[in-house]
Amino acid sequence: MARSKKLSTRQQPEPPAPPPPPQTVAAVDMGASAIRAVIAEVAPGGAPRILEEVSRGVLLGKDTFTSGRIGAATVEAALRALEGFRQIMESYGVTRYRAVATSAVREAANRDGFLDRIRLRTGIEIEVIDGSEENRLTYQAVKEKLEGHEVLASEGALLVEVGGGGADISFLRNGEPIHSGNYALGSIRMRQSLASWRGGNDKRIQLLRRHIHNIVEDIQREMPVSEARDFIALGGDVRFAAAQIGGDARPEGSVPAISRDAFIEFVDRISMQEMDQLIERYRLPVADAETLVPALLAYQELLRLTTAGCILVPDVTLRAGLLLEFAPDREGHGIEDYGRQVLASAAALGEKYHYDAAHARIVAHLATRMFDDLRAEHGLDRRQRLLLEVAAILHDIGNFANVRAHHKHSQYLISVSNVFGLSAEDMAVVSNVARYHRRGTPQKSHLPYMALDRDTRVAVNKMAALLRIANALDVDHVQKIKDVKMVAEEDSWVIEVEAAGELTMERQAALARADLFTEVFGRKVSFREAGMRP
Numbered sequence: 001m002a003r004s005k006k007l008s009t010r011q012q013p014e015p016p017a018p019p020p021p022p023q024t025v026a027a028v029d030m031g032a033s034a035i036r037a038v039i040a041e042v043a044p045g046g047a048p049r050i051l052e053e054v055s056r057g058v059l060l061g062k063d064t065f066t067s068g069r070i071g072a073a074t075v076e077a078a079l080r081a082l083e084g085f086r087q088i089m090e091s092y093g094v095t096r097y098r099a100v101a102t103s104a105v106r107e108a109a110n111r112d113g114f115l116d117r118i119r120l121r122t123g124i125e126i127e128v129i130d131g132s133e134e135n136r137l138t139y140q141a142v143k144e145k146l147e148g149h150e151v152l153a154s155e156g157a158l159l160v161e162v163g164g165g166g167a168d169i170s171f172l173r174n175g176e177p178i179h180s181g182n183y184a185l186g187s188i189r190m191r192q193s194l195a196s197w198r199g200g201n202d203k204r205i206q207l208l209r210r211h212i213h214n215i216v217e218d219i220q221r222e223m224p225v226s227e228a229r230d231f232i233a234l235g236g237d238v239r240f241a242a243a244q245i246g247g248d249a250r251p252e253g254s255v256p257a258i259s260r261d262a263f264i265e266f267v268d269r270i271s272m273q274e275m276d277q278l279i280e281r282y283r284l285p286v287a288d289a290e291t292l293v294p295a296l297l298a299y300q301e302l303l304r305l306t307t308a309g310c311i312l313v314p315d316v317t318l319r320a321g322l323l324l325e326f327a328p329d330r331e332g333h334g335i336e337d338y339g340r341q342v343l344a345s346a347a348a349l350g351e352k353y354h355y356d357a358a359h360a361r362i363v364a365h366l367a368t369r370m371f372d373d374l375r376a377e378h379g380l381d382r383r384q385r386l387l388l389e390v391a392a393i394l395h396d397i398g399n400f401a402n403v404r405a406h407h408k409h410s411q412y413l414i415s416v417s418n419v420f421g422l423s424a425e426d427m428a429v430v431s432n433v434a435r436y437h438r439r440g441t442p443q444k445s446h447l448p449y450m451a452l453d454r455d456t457r458v459a460v461n462k463m464a465a466l467l468r469i470a471n472a473l474d475v476d477h478v479q480k481i482k483d484v485k486m487v488a489e490e491d492s493w494v495i496e497v498e499a500a501g502e503l504t505m506e507r508q509a510a511l512a513r514a515d516l517f518t519e520v521f522g523r524k525v526s527f528r529e530a531g532m533r534p
Helices: 002-010 060-067 072-092 112-123 131-145 187-193 201-222 236-246 260-270 275-282 286-305 316-323 331-352 357-373 382-394 404-417 426-435 452-470 506-514 515-521
Strands: 023-030 035-044 049-057 096-101 124-130 157-160 167-173 174-181 230-234 257-258 310-313 481-489 492-500 524-529
Touching: 002 187, 023 316, 023 524, 035 072, 035 316, 049 072, 060 072, 060 112, 060 187, 072 112, 096 316, 131 157, 131 167, 131 174, 131 230, 131 316, 131 331, 157 286, 157 492, 174 201, 187 201, 187 286, 230 286, 236 257, 236 260, 236 286, 257 260, 260 286, 260 310, 275 286, 286 357, 286 452, 331 357, 331 382, 357 382, 357 452, 357 481, 382 426, 382 452, 426 452, 452 506, 452 515, 492 506, 506 524, 515 524
Parallel strands: 023 096, 096 124, 157 230, 230 310, 492 524
Antiparallel strands: 023 035, 035 049, 157 167, 167 174, 257 310, 481 492
């Protein structure tokens, strides 16, 4: 009996491991008009639980957008605010944080000294992010907030946030960002551009509308704003408008929606009021009153170009996107989503320049297949694989400008374009890799290439070596070669292909374009069809 009981005990399954305790984290956002922080608990399987939110009005943008530098008084105000934030973070036992700065710090001539003073005095490391990272973080928060909402199934939705320094705008198709960019429609920036104006309010509003209209015309050239059927607006100014138009009688947890006509009428009405009237009527702080009308006019101009019947105003911030990055069960899923979003945006950029989509897809497939086979040789990471894939998708877009020397045109067009989720540094890598898909290899006389740091140049050489061969394997743009494998044999690499049809052109082109590969990887290259090994 005892033996039977003991055997039964051994067969009992191991008790499940207890879930890890929640982490206390913080997100800090240095914007153009305020420095804000949020403290939260994050745990697997749940949304961040907000413990405290704090904000301090510091007009970084007023200094930067006027003089190009952050003044001494503003620096001191920022330091005091961050010292207070650090004390709050310590009181909660924050274990991880991410602190970011946006356009007001990014554009300041003295930003390096400013960030160094913050680090030395407060111990907080500030990361200056560009517009693409702002777009990505904000989009992630919007997607989380609107999960299950019909707007994420829309064929065209415009996502807009007008901040102090700029407007982050993305065009979504079926909930995925196809086009995105950061534009000079910041409310503080626009306000400062008219700081010397001494005329009446009517004329000031006319000047603001004209300025906004000119920038929006440029935006229309980059993304199909007029195709948007839905409009999602973020930011404190539009949340203020939603509260005034719709009141507070909404079901708890619902996303506020205000009608198109009501919003347009509200903006027309409020723009006629003088600053003192806004402050007195709505009990607004001076800083908020100064930026309210420029921001709302920008939303109004963009809304009018769409066919959206209402505006969704979710309570989403950049800080919410930062907090999501801490969730331990989102890491792998987040990377997968990110890659899909980047590639969808790259394909949309290719469509803009009338690329050969079938050719781009097969070249991207072949390039990444070789990348995977050669991991031990190149030592590049998953993000660099994604940059190679983007370069493969976009390598021929220079044909839009001129077929002659189109590789150089591709480099230029990529370098001045936006792909959702990729920084300016990422786009510099992509543009250089695309530049070398044909003709000459990297040279010290090539200024965009030499502008990269040493490690990045080495990575570009490796990725370009793969792209040159992948492009050559579809030299006639007819996709004869379906797959490729890199096989190591003694002192050479064999390009082994699965294909249909006669491959003389592909063989010759691949071996001719293997010059950079041999230089980078130190082995000669040969070519054969699968199933034809000696």
